[in-house]
Amino acid sequence: MNEQTIATRNERRGQAIPIAKANARYYVAQMVTKETHLSRSPLKSKDRDVDGVAVGVLPRFEVPVVNVTVVEGTTAILPCSVNNLGRHKVVWMDQWATLLAYKDNPNCIVVWTDQWATTLAYKDKRIIDDERYSIQRPFESNWNLHIEGVKHDDQGQFICQVNTKPVQKQTVVLNVLVPPRILGSNLASKYVVKEGMSVSLICNVTGIPAATVTWYKLPTDIGSKKERIGFSGEILKIHNVTRYCSGKYECVADNGVPPPYKRELEVAIEFPPEIRLPNKRIGQVLKKETILDCIVTAYPQAVSVWKFKGRELSKSSKHNVEVFNEGDHKITLSLRIKDIGKEDYGLYTCVASNSMGRTSKRMELYGKKPL
Known part of the structure; x- marks a missing residue:
């Protein structure tokens, strides 16, 4: 991928300032700065820029690298906090150096891009159709990327990057958890089998992390507790069934992301009449x-x-x-x-x-x- 740039007017040179090269499977929040010169002499008022930031003092991140874990459907807040920003620029990009967002003020610019190199926002306005993305600044040094209604496909590595020399980067890893679900609503919920045969009850589940399926036989008497049966897994196989195997069964899918998902299945065993x-x-x-x-x-x-x-x-x-x-x-x-x-x-x-x-x-x- 060619180097992407944000064309800004350099007061001294009028040249475009590069953001970042594509880095496989990364989200990038990048800060673009004007070239600065370090000075070892005592700082005077003339040695400070219009924002009061000392000339020669490079921006720095306030917080270390973080992992953000959210549940699918909630709002993900990816933090990026920079001190001594001055007239520098901050850019959020994805793992393919895609522009996610770009927020402007008189002295700095923030840009966010997603993992497919799609520009999401410029200045305070959203550019793409996806209304889920926005930049929130609860404090002056914050350039946080918000993703509302987060999807599992949104997960990946995001990088908040400051285009100093050398480039400063801070990675934010977004992990998206998915509650368990049981698939196949069109599958049979009642199984009819002849006595002496075998029957397999099925609960196909999804979820991230992978869900564990536990099986129970529900009581026929009110107030009694359900009984755990068999081994954990998506299939419960009952061999050589008898009439006493008839009744309602429950599969419970749980991966630690609430709520657990439950489904009831009924088993009816056909058998000849008995008289007492x-x-x-x-x-x-x-x-x-x-x-x-x-x-x-x-x-x-x-x-x-x-x-x-x-x-x-x-x-x-x-x-x-x-x-x-x-x-x-x-x-x-x-x-x-x-x-x-x-x-x-x-x-x-x-x-x-x-x-x-x-x-x-x-x-x-x-x-x-x-x-």
């Missing part, structure tokens, strides 16, 4: 009523019925069938038998079936003598 009878035999006297309960667990939920002597029972003056959802893929199929007669005694069968299979169990209703 609280009682295998139940007795009741004539003319009374009784209730037979059949507890069915299945996913997908089963078609469940009561049968008596090969006939499916439904709501009538003699029978009433109700279904109670117990949660966790469980229902209670309740059969109420009214005004029991001798013909009602015998074996009742609870039958449940779904796409995974079919099962049944029997309960006996027998007669009892009245007390």
Whole structure:
């Protein structure tokens, strides 16, 4: 890259004063000065320039080299503070000697450029379309570069440079942290798998620094704590799943830059119905009523019925069938038998079936003598 210059009128020579040569991947804030001559004699009023700065006293930086670390989306403030500036000029440039900004006053000039050699501002006015860049001067010696809504691509090395002989430079390293995010909002949030198979839950994450993904199984009971499971990583693989693996899982991505990112995933395990009878035999006297309960667990939920002597029972003056959802893929199929007669005694069968299979169990209703 050719040497860039800022054309300024030298009162004595009228020559252009060079800013800096391109230096691979650097942001540069550069101070351009008029040629000065060192003097070892005692300083008198005539030995000072119009700003009261002693002739022959070179500018110097007030603060050492610094690293600036900010979170993406916030404002980055890159400090550059110079003493004894006088009629000298300060230039901010990027790592390719690109002009970022150039702010003028009667006695000094500040120029800022970005990493792509784009002029951002001249004097107090912004030149490029990017409104994020500006020069702020909270104190007389400050020439701070502000970048609002900083992006990760903005990070790199910036150099505040004073074009003395030799050139004085101060490097400011901008690091941009990016909070964790989980990618793939269009990916499945519910996984349906048959019992005995394997399932892989996926949470692809981004973030700078790299995020760690931790997995939890969420409780079904209110007030219980979630349980950490498996190893850290973007994929949680569960082998040989059972119905007890069903439920909600949570992946948490964290890289130390708040806030952590969370995502819930649901796992549904398909399995054939299971029947549990609280009682295998139940007795009741004539003319009374009784209730037979059949507890069915299945996913997908089963078609469940009561049968008596090969006939499916439904709501009538003699029978009433109700279904109670117990949660966790469980229902209670309740059969109420009214005004029991001798013909009602015998074996009742609870039958449940779904796409995974079919099962049944029997309960006996027998007669009892009245007390």
